[in-house]
Amino acid sequence: MKLTGSCILAALIAAAAAGEAAHARGSAAPARSGQGLVEEIADIVERKFYSAARLEEVGWRDRVARSREEFAAARGDAERATVLRGLVAALRTSHTVWYPRSDPAYWDMASLFEPLLQRVCPKEVAPPLPIQRDGIGVFWKQVEGEWFVGGVFAGGPADKAGLRLGDRILTADTRPFAPVDSFSGLAGKTVLLQVQRIRDAPAISIAVTPETSRPQDELRRASANSWTILEHQGGRIAYIHMWSWATIEFQEVLLDAIAKSNAKGANGFILDVRDGWGGAHGSYIGIFWRDVPLLESVDREGARHPFDQQIRKPAVLLVNGGTRSGKETIAYGAKKHGLARLVGERTAGAYNFGGPFCLSDGSLLLLAQADALVDGERLEGRGVAPDVLVPFDFRYAAGRDAQLMRALDLLTAEGSQSR
Numbered sequence: 001m002k003l004t005g006s007c008i009l010a011a012l013i014a015a016a017a018a019g020e021a022a023h024a025r026g027s028a029a030p031a032r033s034g035q036g037l038v039e040e041i042a043d044i045v046e047r048k049f050y051s052a053a054r055l056e057e058v059g060w061r062d063r064v065a066r067s068r069e070e071f072a073a074a075r076g077d078a079e080r081a082t083v084l085r086g087l088v089a090a091l092r093t094s095h096t097v098w099y100p101r102s103d104p105a106y107w108d109m110a111s112l113f114e115p116l117l118q119r120v121c122p123k124e125v126a127p128p129l130p131i132q133r134d135g136i137g138v139f140w141k142q143v144e145g146e147w148f149v150g151g152v153f154a155g156g157p158a159d160k161a162g163l164r165l166g167d168r169i170l171t172a173d174t175r176p177f178a179p180v181d182s183f184s185g186l187a188g189k190t191v192l193l194q195v196q197r198i199r200d201a202p203a204i205s206i207a208v209t210p211e212t213s214r215p216q217d218e219l220r221r222a223s224a225n226s227w228t229i230l231e232h233q234g235g236r237i238a239y240i241h242m243w244s245w246a247t248i249e250f251q252e253v254l255l256d257a258i259a260k261s262n263a264k265g266a267n268g269f270i271l272d273v274r275d276g277w278g279g280a281h282g283s284y285i286g287i288f289w290r291d292v293p294l295l296e297s298v299d300r301e302g303a304r305h306p307f308d309q310q311i312r313k314p315a316v317l318l319v320n321g322g323t324r325s326g327k328e329t330i331a332y333g334a335k336k337h338g339l340a341r342l343v344g345e346r347t348a349g350a351y352n353f354g355g356p357f358c359l360s361d362g363s364l365l366l367l368a369q370a371d372a373l374v375d376g377e378r379l380e381g382r383g384v385a386p387d388v389l390v391p392f393d394f395r396y397a398a399g400r401d402a403q404l405m406r407a408l409d410l411l412t413a414e415g416s417q418s419r
Contacts, residue, residue, distance in 0.1 A: 037084060038067050041098065041365060044357050045091070050368050054093065063090045088365065094324070094380060095354025099364045104140045104179045107133045108277060109364055111215035112246055113356045121358035133180070134187045134210045137222065138163065139243065139275055140179045141394070147177055148395055150322075151275055153222030153243070161208040163195070166397030170194040170203055183210040199396040219244040219276065220253060226272075227257040229264050235412035238266035239404075245326055246279030255309040258287060262308040268411035269311045270404070272318040274344065278325025282374075285330050287311050288339035314414050315340035316407040319386055324350035331384045332374055342386040343410065344403045349383030 042064045049055060067087040074080045081100055088098040099106040110117060111131040118129055137156020141148050149167040152159050171194040172182035183191060187210050194203040226241040238261030244250055254271075261269060286292075290312045297305045317340045319331050328347045334340040352368035359365055372380065388410065392402045 037359060037361060037363075038064060038071055038087065040359055041084070041087060044365060044367060045088075048357075048367055048369055049091065049093075049096075050352065050370050051093075054091065058090050058092060060091070063087060091368075093352060093368045094348070094350030095352050095366055095368045097366045099366065101127075101362055102178060102180050104133075104135070106364060107131060107180070108215045108219070108244075109356060109366060112244075112277065112279075114216075117356065117358060125358045125360055125362050127362070127364075130214060132212055132214055134183045134185060134212050135179075135218070136161070136163075136183060136191075136208045136210050137218065138179070141275075143395060147179055150394060151241070151243070153218065154225035154241075156218070156222060156225075157208050157211055161206050163193075163206060163208070164197065164397070164399035165401060166197070166394050166399065168196040168396065170196055186210050187212040197396065197398050216244070216247070220249055223250060224253045224257070227260065229261065229266055230270075230408060232408040233412040235268060235408075236264070236266050237268040237270055237408055237411050238264070239270045239272065241272040241274075241276075242327070243276035244279060245273070245284070245330075246277055250279075251281075251284055254284075254287065258309050258311055259307065262306065262310075262312070266313060268313050268414070269315040270318060270407050270411070271311075271315065271340070272404070273323050273327040273330065274318050274320040274403075275322035278323075278327045278350075280326035280330050282326075282329045282333065285333040285337075285339065288315060288334060311340075314411055316411060317342050318403055318407055319344045319347050319384065320392070320403070321345055321348055321383075323347040323384075328379055328384055329374055332377075332379065335384060335387065336375070341388060341410065342384065343388045343407045344386050344390055345392070346385050347379075347383035349379055349381045351379040 045060065046055070064087065067083055070083045071080060074083055084098045088096060099109055110127040114129070114131050117126055136158040137153035138149050138158045139151035139153070141150030147169050149158070149163055149165055149169070152163055152165060169177045171177055172191050175182070177193070190207050190209055193206045193208060195206050196203050223241060223243050226239070228239050230237045230239050238257070240254065240257045242250065242254060258269070287309070288311050290310060292310045295307045297307065299305065317331055317334055319342050323331060324347065328349075328351055331342055331347055335342050351372045351374075353370040353372055354366050354368045357365040357367060371378070388406065390403045390406045
């Protein structure tokens, strides 16, 4: 797997001092208690976190001391996990998260960094290799302790079963829902979900069949399968959702979608970079350059066949608070140079460079290890504001997407004016 953009630097940072950096080679004994994990995290942060000034600003050592006390009083794994999340979140920095294996994002992160983790993590704490999970093809979002469908991967089990954006999952086979545990070991078997689609309405039952997949492969398939031509008010608008942009293989998916869109005569293009994972290289903004020469083949009968991987029609980038990292580079550049309009909500401002550390309980610590600037500007904590603000609470949306609809309206209106 080739890492690109912010991800390649993250990997290099994490790998550069593998013996001395992440307790990755077992510099700490396996932790048998939360107290041990507190000390592990504290030690890694104090040695590898990108900003000593920020540690002073947030009162890191005092926060660690409080976390020791909180662990002593914690009852059960859930309370201990809350304390650990709070400890790391106190740094108030992007690419700085504690991921237990019960978090669906753990498996995405482990899959992204799989070659690195394979090299630097002791076998007893490394994720099981190759990285696989049983799931249903959903980008999960947890809000106020409840799990919602934040996105449905096109062509996946959830899509086939009829789950929709905004659905709240109550139970799986009558047990409280957990997006990892509810499907683990159940690939190929039916799981009955109780789903609340409309706020305060009775639950509905939806049967899904989990499948085993490698997370990065799943995200790449979901991105490829999301491509479509949307007919809207007389316009033909191409659409693709880039669930991740973390490897060159994802860029190849996008280039193929652009070529197909041009061949189909699309008169607008929507590039959805909401949620998911970042990683885009800054050079990827070249997809919007209209003055790239157009290559065509001419067959024996004289028919011309263009090979065009440039977005030459009016374009929209859909963005929200889940647009992060390398995706923000593209959003920033597109807005600055007028290459595409940004529709949605301000991006995450999650722009530091981070790398993973294996902890002795099998969890992962993602830690910011370098600051980042784009054209000399700092996006960390600030993000990129949209050109067209469209607030959208996805919960209980029943599949309706206000931001997508606004983008379609804008592009079709522009297309009708030009006709």
